[in-house]
Amino acid sequence: MSDRAETAAHAVSPDRDLTVARAGEAAVLAVLSGPGDGHADDPVGNGDDAAVLGPAEATVVTTDMLVEGTHFRLDFTGWADLGRRAVAQNVSDVLAMGADCTRVLVALAVPAGTTMGQIEDLAAGIHGEAARSGAVVVGGDLTRADLVVVGVTAIGTLPRGARALRINGAEPGDAVALTGTPGRSAAGLALLLAGHPQGPLQQSHRVPVPPIGLGTAARLAGARSLTDVSDGLLRDLSGLARASGVAADLTADALPVDPLLYEAAGTLGAADPAAQVTDWVLDGGEDHGLLGTFPPGTTPPAGFTVIGTVRAGEPGRVTLDGQPRVPGGWDSARGAN
Numbered sequence: 001m002s003d004r005a006e007t008a009a010h011a012v013s014p015d016r017d018l019t020v021a022r023a024g025e026a027a028v029l030a031v032l033s034g035p036g037d038g039h040a041d042d043p044v045g046n047g048d049d050a051a052v053l054g055p056a057e058a059t060v061v062t063t064d065m066l067v068e069g070t071h072f073r074l075d076f077t078g079w080a081d082l083g084r085r086a087v088a089q090n091v092s093d094v095l096a097m098g099a100d101c102t103r104v105l106v107a108l109a110v111p112a113g114t115t116m117g118q119i120e121d122l123a124a125g126i127h128g129e130a131a132r133s134g135a136v137v138v139g140g141d142l143t144r145a146d147l148v149v150v151g152v153t154a155i156g157t158l159p160r161g162a163r164a165l166r167i168n169g170a171e172p173g174d175a176v177a178l179t180g181t182p183g184r185s186a187a188g189l190a191l192l193l194a195g196h197p198q199g200p201l202q203q204s205h206r207v208p209v210p211p212i213g214l215g216t217a218a219r220l221a222g223a224r225s226l227t228d229v230s231d232g233l234l235r236d237l238s239g240l241a242r243a244s245g246v247a248a249d250l251t252a253d254a255l256p257v258d259p260l261l262y263e264a265a266g267t268l269g270a271a272d273p274a275a276q277v278t279d280w281v282l283d284g285g286e287d288h289g290l291l292g293t294f295p296p297g298t299t300p301p302a303g304f305t306v307i308g309t310v311r312a313g314e315p316g317r318v319t320l321d322g323q324p325r326v327p328g329g330w331d332s333a334r335g336a337n
């Protein structure tokens, strides 16, 4: 079979000249993922936060890149924070399977003029964040490029017999629950873009803090589904709901809102501060909180806030106080929506 024919076998877009930006993330990933069923031994193939390689090993594995200009700017983020963030956002996908991270590999591309001091700072961030997560660095790659790219592969383990927490396990009647306060990273980026370099929200943008241990805690508490919020609360909840074949209803009053977001909206002179805060909370992304669903009769672990419920309905549909909400957030092929 020619390369062309193999690609066409699982391509969803008939138009080879379409740009990725026009096609959108879902179409690009459908082509890149191939049949997507994974190896016959694997409890979870590609398509979730991380794959689970089986049968007996139950090894969880995931990879995410940080690309200069797309995910970070070196005038906003120092090298140590960049290293921490690259590890943290990958650990987050391991936690989201109900697992703990044990090992990471780091693929690094840097311009020729990068200094050893910068590499030392990057390494300190990488190893520091790995240690915080209970993981060690076991490999990587180094090459020269015009832009800085930090690609991390994170590996975790699930105890023998433990079930992975998928994005497709939510059922009507489940409570929807979230860790942390969403929107901090997006508000921090807005402040940085407006010329305010220092502050707790800006630091949350530079380095998200995934809740180590809470993926496992959610699994032990009986969670039926789990993901991490990288692209936006609404977008990631809608994706989980679609994969589960259910709808979800959020209650605005139940959303945990960091008061610093109102302060940021004021600093930025937002015309409608409350609307700006809601936008950050619902569509911000990059906070890497854990978002999951818990069946009736279970209690989400400390650190989770219940923000809504799952019901039978159009798969992926999300409402806020009864009103349908179209997710904004981030599409990896397009950028911001």
Ligand SMILES: Nc1ncnc2c1ncn2[C@@H]1O[C@H](COP(=O)(O)OP(=O)(O)O)[C@@H](O)[C@H]1O
Binding pocket: 029, 032, 033, 034, 046, 047, 048, 049, 050, 064, 093, 230, 231, 332
């Ligand atoms: N280049 C690729 N080839 C194959 N699968 C991919 C590729 N990029 C992403 N995927 C898969 O698509 C799904 C969504 O990816 P992504 O949006 O990066 O997940 P996350 O938001 O959890 O980091 C994941 O299951 C991932 O493994």
Ligand SMILES: Cc1ncc(C[n+]2csc(CCOP(=O)(O)OP(=O)(O)O)c2C)c(N)n1
Binding pocket: 064, 069, 070, 071, 072, 073, 089, 189, 230, 231, 284, 285, 286, 330, 331, 332
């Ligand atoms: C300079 C800059 N511009 C814009 C953003 C906003 N941003 C970039 S990627 C992203 C979403 C997450 O990225 P993605 O690669 O889709 O992560 P994944 O879902 O794979 O974990 C957001 C909100 C940013 N972090 N930095």
Ligand SMILES: [Mg+2]
Binding pocket: 048, 049, 092, 093, 096, 227, 228, 229, 230
């Ligand atoms: Mg994820």
Ligand SMILES: [Mg+2]
Binding pocket: 063, 064, 065
């Ligand atoms: Mg990813």
Ligand SMILES: [Mg+2]
Binding pocket: 064, 089, 090, 093, 230
């Ligand atoms: Mg991710």
